[in-house]
Amino acid sequence: xEALTSxxxxxxxxxxxxxxxxxxxxxLTYWFCLVYLRIFRRGASQTGLTDLLLITLIADAAQNAxxxxxxxxxxxxxxxxxxxFWDFFLDxxxxxxxxxxxxxxxxxxxxxxxxxxxxxxxxxxxxxxxxLQGMLREQGVDGFANVRECYIESSxxxxxxxxxx
Numbered sequence: 001x002e003a004l005t006s007x008x009x010x011x012x013x014x015x016x017x018x019x020x021x022x023x024x025x026x027x028l029t030y031w032f033c034l035v036y037l038r039i040f041r042r043g044a045s046q047t048g049l050t051d052l053l054l055i056t057l058i059a060d061a062a063q064n065a066x067x068x069x070x071x072x073x074x075x076x077x078x079x080x081x082x083x084x085f086w087d088f089f090l091d092x093x094x095x096x097x098x099x100x101x102x103x104x105x106x107x108x109x110x111x112x113x114x115x116x117x118x119x120x121x122x123x124x125x126x127x128x129x130x131x132l133q134g135m136l137r138e139q140g141v142d143g144f145a146n147v148r149e150c151y152i153e154s155s156x157x158x159x160x161x162x163x164x165x
Contacts, residue, residue: 015074015078019078022075022082023078023079026078026083026086027086030082030083030087034086091104106154107154108151109125109151109152110149111127111151111158114148114149115147116144117129136158136160139158141162146162147160147161147162147163148163
């Protein structure tokens, strides 16, 4: 019963490794994951089952790279704070710097122009025509012929301009 009610306060709040080491580990892991996902994934709205699995596995693998088997909540707070800092700081810098903005959010890519699918851009986005048609139906468009222009935005969402608009 004592195991259920006792708390080792010293272990809970006293770091077992350097806080600076946790910040460096968090920074390196954040940047590696950001660059990796930026190169291989477009945006969150494009997330499918395999993407969710990938994110879950990255989170588990990254935890080992960042944690160095920490035991105190202080180290966890330092690590989470480091990750949140970089996420916020890159968004902030992206508002003021075009290069960082383009790194964080790629330019929209046209997928359909005047009813014609641009297959080269579909391949770059790893989308099939069937997937694109499904996404268009979600936008209330029943076929490529009714599309003047269709872009995939940096968020992974589609922007569709219908013919006659």
